[in-house]
Amino acid sequence: xxxxxxxxxxxxxxxxxxxxxxxxxxxxxxxxxxxxxxxxxxxxxxxxxxxxxxxxxxxxxxxxxxxxxxxxxxxxxxxxxxxxxxxxxxxxxxxxxxxxxxxxxxxxxxxxxxxxxxxxxxxxxxxxxxxxxxxxxxxxxxxxxxxxxxxxxxxxxxxxxxxxxxxxxxxxxxxxxxxxxxxxxxxxxxxxxxxxxxxxxxxxxxxxxxxxxxxxxxxxxxxxxxxxxxxxxxxxxxxxxxxxxxxxxxxxxxxxxxxxxxxxxxxxxxxxxxxxxxxxxxxxxxxxxxxxxxxxxxxxxxxxxxxxxxxxxxxxxxxxxxxxxxxxxxxxxxxxxxxxxxxxxxxxxxxxxxxxxxxxxxxxxxxxxxxxxxxxxxxxxxxxxxxxxxxxxxxxxxxxxxxxxxxxxxxxxxxxxxxxxxxxxxxxxxxxxxxxxxxxxxxxxxxxxxxxxxxxxxxxxxxxxxxxxxxxxxxxxxxxxxxxxxx
RNA sequence: GCCCCCAUCGUCUAGAGGCCUAGGACAACACCCUUUCACGGUGUAGACAGCGAUUCGAAUUCGCUUGGGGGUACCA
Numbered sequence: 037x038x039x040x041x042x043x044x045x046x047x048x049x050x051x052x053x054x055x056x057x058x059x060x061x062x063x064x065x066x067x068x069x070x071x072x073x074x075x076x077x078x079x080x081x082x083x084x085x086x087x088x089x090x091x092x093x094x095x096x097x098x099x100x101x102x103x104x105x106x107x108x109x110x111x112x113x114x115x116x117x118x119x120x121x122x123x124x125x126x127x128x129x130x131x132x133x134x135x136x137x138x139x140x141x142x143x144x145x146x147x148x149x150x151x152x153x154x155x156x157x158x159x160x161x162x163x164x165x166x167x168x169x170x171x172x173x174x175x176x177x178x179x180x181x182x183x184x185x186x187x188x189x190x191x192x193x194x195x196x197x198x199x200x201x202x203x204x205x206x207x208x209x210x211x212x213x214x215x216x217x218x219x220x221x222x223x224x225x226x227x228x229x230x231x232x233x234x235x236x237x238x239x240x241x242x243x244x245x246x247x248x249x250x251x252x253x254x255x256x257x258x259x260x261x262x263x264x265x266x267x268x269x270x271x272x273x274x275x276x277x278x279x280x281x282x283x284x285x286x287x288x289x290x291x292x293x294x295x296x297x298x299x300x301x302x303x304x305x306x307x308x309x310x311x312x313x314x315x316x317x318x319x320x321x322x323x324x325x326x327x328x329x330x331x332x333x334x335x336x337x338x339x340x341x342x343x344x345x346x347x348x349x350x351x352x353x354x355x356x357x358x359x360x361x362x363x364x365x366x367x368x369x370x371x372x373x374x375x376x377x378x379x380x381x382x383x384x385x386x387x388x389x390x391x392x393x394x395x396x397x398x399x400x401x402x403x404x405x406x407x408x409x410x411x412x413x414x415x416x417x418x419x420x421x422x423x424x425x426x427x428x429x430x431x432x433x434x435x436x437x438x439x440x441x442x443x444x445x446x447x448x449x450x451x452x453x454x455x456x457x458x459x460x461x462x463x464x465x466x467x468x469x470x471x472x473x474x475x476x477x478x479x480x481x482x483x484x485x486x487x488x489x490x491x492x493x494x495x496x497x498x499x500x501x502x503x504x505x506x507x508x509x510x511x512x513x514x515x516x517x518x519x520x521x522x523x
Numbered sequence: 524g525c526c527c528c529c530a531u532c533g534u535c536u537a538g539a540g541g542c543c544u545a546g547g548a549c550a551a552c553a554c555c556c557u558u559u560c561a562c563g564g565u566g567u568a569g570a571c572a573g574c575g576a577u578u579c580g581a582a583u584u585c586g587c588u589u590g591g592g593g594g595u596a597c598c599a
Contacts, residue, residue, distance in 0.1 A: 047599050082599060147597075154596095163525040164595075189597050214528075223526060223595085231597040238599045258528065262594045265527095285529075285592085292591065320535095323548090327536050331547060350529095350536075353592055357534045360549040370562085408561040472558070486558035498560035 040072025041252045044098075044105075045242065048078055049085035051303035052097035054356070055257065055287045055295065058321040061337070062284060062349070063255045064103045065322075068341035075249060076108030078119045081241060086121075097304035100314045102337050107249075115249040120241060127236040130244055130274060131190055131229060139197050139273035140229060142188035143170040144181040165225040166191070190230040192240070194221050197269040207265050212253065212282030214351045219265045227266060239263055243270040251279050255346070258283040282346055285325055285353040295356055311384065311411030313372075316365040323360075325350040334367055366410045378402055384413045388423045397508050404500040404508075421494040422508060427517055429495040437497065438521050442480055443488035447522050449474070450489060451515065459514070461507045468503060492521035 044060040046052065067074040076098070080086040095110065107113025117123055134140035150166075157164035171193065173181075181188075198205055198221045208218040229240035236244070242263075246254060261283050271278040289299040301307045307317055315336065322340050323333060326349050335343075369377065381402065393401065405418045421427050429438065437443055450471070457467050472482040486502055493514055499505065506514055 045599095049599075079599065085598085143597090145597095150597085158524075161524055191597095217527080219527065225595085228597045233597080235597085237597070242599090257593090259593055261527065263599095283528085288592075290534080294592095323535060325535085327547090329537095331537080333535090333548060352529045354536090355534060357549075360535065363549055366562095468558080482558055484558095490559065496560090500560090502558060 038252060039250075040067060040070040041075060041250050042067050042072060042255055043075035043077055043246070043249065043251050044103075045077040045079045045245075046094050047082065047085075048080050048087065048090035048094055049082065050090055051093040051305050053295075053302055054304060054307070054317070054321060057097065057101060057103075057304050057318070058287060058324060059256055059284060060098060060103050061101070061318060061322055062326075062346070065337075065341045065344040066253060066255060066346055067106075068338070069344045072252070073106040074103075075113070075115075075251070076105035076118060077245060077249070078109055079238070079241070080119060080121045081235065081238065093303070093305055097308075100308065101304065101318045102314070103318075118249075120245065123241075123245065124235070126248070127230070127241060127244055128234070131236075131240075134192065134229070134270075134273055135190065137273065138193070139200075140190050140192050141171055141226075142173070142178060143191045143226075143228070144173070144178070144186045144188050145170060146186070163223060165223065166227075168226055171226070187232040189228045189232045191226040192229050192266070192270060192273075194224050194226050194266070194269060197273045201269075201272045207268065209264065209268060209278075209281060212255065212280055212346050213349045214258075214283055217261065217264075217283075219262070221265060221269070224266060229270070239266050240270065243267050243274075243276075246279060247271065247274065247276045253280045253282065255282040255284065258285055282349075283351075284349065285351055287321075287324060288353050288355050290355055290357060292355065299356075300358060311413030312361065312365050313368045313380075313412070316361065316368040319368075320361045320364050324354040324356070325352075334364065362410050369406065369409050369412065374399065374402065377406060380412055381415050384416045385419070387416070388419070392423055393508070400504060401500075401508050404504040418499075421496065421499065422505075425513060425516060426520060427493070427495040429491070429521070430497075433491045433495060433497055437487055437491040440488075442484060443491065444523060446475060446480070446485050446488040447492055447518050451518055451522070454511075454515075457511070459507050459511045461503050464503045464506050468506075489518075492518045 042063040044063050046056050064074050109118040154164050205220050205222045206218055207221050211217045228237050264281050268278050289295045295302055301310055329343055401422050472485050475485045
């Protein structure tokens with residue numbers, strides 16, 4: 037069997053989108069599963085929308101997700117260059133071949149003429165298909181047009197190719213994920229393969245690149261289905277081997293529209309900034325359209341690769357639910373080692389003066405606050421009361437907890453009894469236990485007792501384990517805060 | 524408008540004619556655990572879009588309808 041070669045070909049007109057990441061993942065998985073090669077190609081034909089920043093973002097995001105490519109702009113490979121803008125000199129050759137074999141022709145129509153054709157079509161409620169009026173221009177006519185200063189675009193002759201290689205106008209192909217797909221090519225219209233300025237168009241350039249890079253399987257979003265027919269015809273006209281195609285359903289926002297910024301993060305780097313783990317993101321995105329055979333949903337990419345079968349991918353669109361991603365993220369955070377977690381949390385702790393804590397205290401603080409983290413960024417709010425001499429008391433905490441008589445009583449008693457307490461967790465655990473017992477006898481629930489202390493010390497009604505919190509803060513800060521809370 | 528694709532709980536999905544009174548995960552709700560929140564545990568609720576056809580038998584096959592998505596560029 038021939039070598040499996042797949043590719044991801046993002047166009048750097050924005051940061052790497054999660055949709056592209058998923059397509060990249062499925063390509064990557066397919067390559068892994070079949071011992072093939074995964075190629076990265078940058079499609080920067082549209083120079084105006086391209087920027088180096090986006091290219092870097094694509095590289096970094098793909099790497100962060102663990103989707104390493106075997107061939108690409110940075111690592112090279114036998115079929116380079118892997119950046120489209122550096123390949124411009126190879127496209128005209130095949131245009132010429134197409135021209136010579138009659139599968140393409142020069143088109144001198146102006147944008148205005150084309151516009152008029154389209155208007156005419158819509159006026160008559162007819163589907164627009166290019167009129168082909170330049171198909172049979174004589175050499176004299178062409179020379180005359182050229183003399184007028186017109187520069188021709190090159191169009192691909194759909195009908196000619198279709199007739200040459202197929203029985204009817206219906207073109208069929210067997211899609212790796214959707215099964216047999218078909219289209220009446222009479223409805224396609226002769227499309228431009230080379231613009232009048234000499235630049236190749238997308239549909240043409242992809243074919244040339246994929247052909248030259250020996251891509252065996254093209255796995256991409258279903259928004260490319262209609263392009264596929266055009267591309268197949270180009271391969272055939274060129275006498276090249278047609279690769280296998282597989283089209284994935286799209287990822288939609290919860291409102292079923294296209295996933296866009298207004299729904300939240302869309303670029304991989306946005307998710308990372310918000311505190312998502314790339315491990316969680318890639319795992320989650322794999323589950324959009326694919327299900328593990330053993331039902332184990334939490335699974336690293338290499339394990340997914342073992343289980344992956346392209347024909348088992350769902351052919352329908354799927355909605356990007358942030359809820360499940362969050363659940364998965366919290367799961368991955370729980371699996372992180374302390375060392376790794378601390379490292380990853382650091383960027384979200386920049387606003388604090390970490391020198392207030394010893395290494396030991398810092399570690400303990402993370403240990404007792406990591407449990408409820410859904411996003412890495414949640415740590416910022418979770419540890420706020422560990423820093424500074426005083427704390428901000430939430431208004432509700434003030435009125436509902438601290439202002440009560442019971443709380444005041446508890447706090448005064450705490451100051452009194454805790455005078456000679458040693459602030460180690462072990463000791464505090466014991467002392468607090470008897471302290472709760474002291475109030476329990478007076479008819480005050482342990483819960484209420486603890487709430488008063490928590491409210492005074494942290495300003496909140498919820499938070500990390502109280503014993504640990506007090507120990508980390510130390511006697512000095514605790515007493516200061518309790519005194520401040522007493523009226 | 525025309526063409527193409529898709530259709531199982533709110534969401535992601537399992538399901539290839541009898542194993543389906545449709546299974547799992549997230550979310551929701553309830554209870555348990557607990558010095559709080561959370562974690563965890565145990566439960567509850569929740570779907571085959573509709574209509575026809577094929578068949579002894581259909582979520583699974585076929586047709587139509589409806590709904591959703593995509594395409595229709597000298598954008599990629």
